[in-house]
Amino acid sequence: MKFKLTLWRVIFIVIMALGLYSSYIRYFHGLGAATNMTDQFPWGLWIGFDCLCGVMLAAGGFCMVGAVYLFNVERLHPVVRPAVLTAFLGYLLFIVGLLFDLGRPWFIWHQMIYMNPHSVMFEVGFCVMTYTTVLFFEFLPNVFERLNWKTPIKWINKIYPVLIVAGILLSTLHQSSLGSLYLIMPSKLHPFWYTPALPFFFFASAVAVGLAMTIFESTQSAKAFGRQLELPVLVTLGGALLVALWVNLLLRVEDFYHRGVLGMIFKPSYEAYFLWIELILTFVIPITMLSFKKVRISPQLLYLASISAVLGFITNRLNIALIGFETYVGHHYVPKWTEFSITLMIVAMGFALFGLAVRYLPIFESESAHKLEEPEVTVGARVLSHAGD
Amino acid sequence: MSKAILYDATMCIGCKQCEGACAQQNKLPYDDTVAAESVQSAHKYTVVLTKNDKFMRRLCMHCEKPACASVCPVGALHKTANAPVVYDVWKCIGCRYCMVACPFNQPKYEWQSLNPRIRKCIMCPDRLAAGKQTACAEICPTGATKFGERDDLINEAKLRIQQNPSNYLPHIYGLEEVGGTSVLIISNAKVEDYGYPSSAKIGDTPMPEYTGRVMERIPDFIPLWTLVLGGIYWVSHRRDEVAEAEAESKNGGRR
Numbered sequence A: 001m002k003f004k005l006t007l008w009r010v011i012f013i014v015i016m017a018l019g020l021y022s023s024y025i026r027y028f029h030g031l032g033a034a035t036n037m038t039d040q041f042p043w044g045l046w047i048g049f050d051c052l053c054g055v056m057l058a059a060g061g062f063c064m065v066g067a068v069y070l071f072n073v074e075r076l077h078p079v080v081r082p083a084v085l086t087a088f089l090g091y092l093l094f095i096v097g098l099l100f101d102l103g104r105p106w107f108i109w110h111q112m113i114y115m116n117p118h119s120v121m122f123e124v125g126f127c128v129m130t131y132t133t134v135l136f137f138e139f140l141p142n143v144f145e146r147l148n149w150k151t152p153i154k155w156i157n158k159i160y161p162v163l164i165v166a167g168i169l170l171s172t173l174h175q176s177s178l179g180s181l182y183l184i185m186p187s188k189l190h191p192f193w194y195t196p197a198l199p200f201f202f203f204a205s206a207v208a209v210g211l212a213m214t215i216f217e218s219t220q221s222a223k224a225f226g227r228q229l230e231l232p233v234l235v236t237l238g239g240a241l242l243v244a245l246w247v248n249l250l251l252r253v254e255d256f257y258h259r260g261v262l263g264m265i266f267k268p269s270y271e272a273y274f275l276w277i278e279l280i281l282t283f284v285i286p287i288t289m290l291s292f293k294k295v296r297i298s299p300q301l302l303y304l305a306s307i308s309a310v311l312g313f314i315t316n317r318l319n320i321a322l323i324g325f326e327t328y329v330g331h332h333y334v335p336k337w338t339e340f341s342i343t344l345m346i347v348a349m350g351f352a353l354f355g356l357a358v359r360y361l362p363i364f365e366s367e368s369a370h371k372l373e374e375p376e377v378t379v380g381a382r383v384l385s386h387a388g389d
Numbered sequence B: 001m002s003k004a005i006l007y008d009a010t011m012c013i014g015c016k017q018c019e020g021a022c023a024q025q026n027k028l029p030y031d032d033t034v035a036a037e038s039v040q041s042a043h044k045y046t047v048v049l050t051k052n053d054k055f056m057r058r059l060c061m062h063c064e065k066p067a068c069a070s071v072c073p074v075g076a077l078h079k080t081a082n083a084p085v086v087y088d089v090w091k092c093i094g095c096r097y098c099m100v101a102c103p104f105n106q107p108k109y110e111w112q113s114l115n116p117r118i119r120k121c122i123m124c125p126d127r128l129a130a131g132k133q134t135a136c137a138e139i140c141p142t143g144a145t146k147f148g149e150r151d152d153l154i155n156e157a158k159l160r161i162q163q164n165p166s167n168y169l170p171h172i173y174g175l176e177e178v179g180g181t182s183v184l185i186i187s188n189a190k191v192e193d194y195g196y197p198s199s200a201k202i203g204d205t206p207m208p209e210y211t212g213r214v215m216e217r218i219p220d221f222i223p224l225w226t227l228v229l230g231g232i233y234w235v236s237h238r239r240d241e242v243a244e245a246e247a248e249s250k251n252g253g254r255r
């Protein structure tokens, strides 16, 4: 195969080159040289985007596994593998991101020996570590199938129920705990975003983003790899996304009302502008769109609606991590170019690895391949449904 | 018993000798340039601020229930029995959660270092262990920074306010704030004017409780949620098994 220099490849190479240069600055000149973080702003873009958003964007894994294996939504079966793959890569890259952000990344393993059970950060770290291992096992069948190793696949099938339950349990815990990280800062975080309900919001938004991301990535990879999109899958996901967005919206409004900030929302202020962007992208646009049947059955429009929702929730987390602190701190934090560059590099790595995995592993393979991996009972169900046809 | 520092801003003459003594105790550079810096940093754990000819000292408050220690994933910070909140650098992974969590913004970071440490006042634990007072209290020429038993200092602070009500605001900062701190401040200027968070803003609830309320549910949540998830799995797959068995017997009958 000859290597062709496409536009995307050029962009990728540029991003990687800049990223490597920024990594050099980060590791050889310190956090001070590589970031705009200060004693007043100790958490910046890397925590806000790479960690908070990264974990959220990888939520599709547990959502789809839950839908298919726990609730038996058979239709969604074709998207489980790409979702698990995205999640696995997402968590690996989250750990890469941490290695940039931690001041002493070489001691990251201290998490495992000097455990402080009162720390939310410890809980998140521990769950993420275990969940990445679970995802690794959920991902392994892809490799085994490719190599045609039947026995290990059988072993994994045996423990699959445990993997499924453990994976969802761990996800529930750490997705919500990311929100709990901010519970200890009631005097710092702006009242638009500080609420005792943060852990619930983080979980609820993870589910919505899990659905939206699955729509996004199915459509995206269908385009990129010239695959046929399975409309019923998208329609199901779109419907679920609409419900999830409504649930999120009602929870948010209830919380605003309950804490008496509903009036503040409509008064123009620095924070209000960012809140408006967030609410419009997360709720107004996608909910309006998805309320039309025409949108719910059009892959193109569904794709746009889910992008809007994903961007909205990303804004939400950046607001919590960055914007929500600016008034308290008294000045703005704008990430340095090196911070952007490293974040971009990590995202680009994600896309590249996804592309490689899809090319070399049976991620989007035909039905027959799936049968190997799924518990036999589910196969039974399909036999049944075919028999009924 | 629990020790504390009482800082009486009305007695402070702004000589900054505490700054110098602190720097010396912690082997930090101290000269006129550092003395002129009016912000705390990785090389300046305490600072004496001036506003309208009144002085105010800032330093780690050594909270009774410190936010910093509760959030540290590796337990690198902890409260010792006699008051100091100390730091074990060899454990620290540099997540800086302590910095974001501290309501008084006390932990500072060595941003320029390649192996950075958290820096803050640690209340001279070695001196305390040797039965001595903190370096800042020892050097203070007027007694504005006073070291002693927390209970005694509280009584003394109350007495000073009582005997001279026109000279003080009627409040001991640190007595109740975030559940009490081992640094107590009395003054006739508002602490907020010097960058301290107002009492109303931080409240009397110990910071760790905000997360504790959620964290303490987790041990119950894990088995419960596992059961629920396992239950759902079992039910939905049981249904399949039954359906499959039925389908088989039907097919068998047909055959």
Ligand code: SF4
Binding pocket: B060, B061, B062, B063, B066, B067, B068, B069, B085, B101, B102, B103, B104, B105, B106, B107, B120
């Ligand atoms: S003032 Fe901040 S750094 Fe000092 S003990 Fe309290 S929480 Fe920790």
Ligand code: SF4
Binding pocket: B068, B071, B072, B073, B074, B075, B076, B077, B091, B092, B093, B094, B095, B096, B097, B098, B099, B118
């Ligand atoms: S920066 Fe170090 S001391 Fe502070 S919370 Fe993180 S690990 Fe603990």
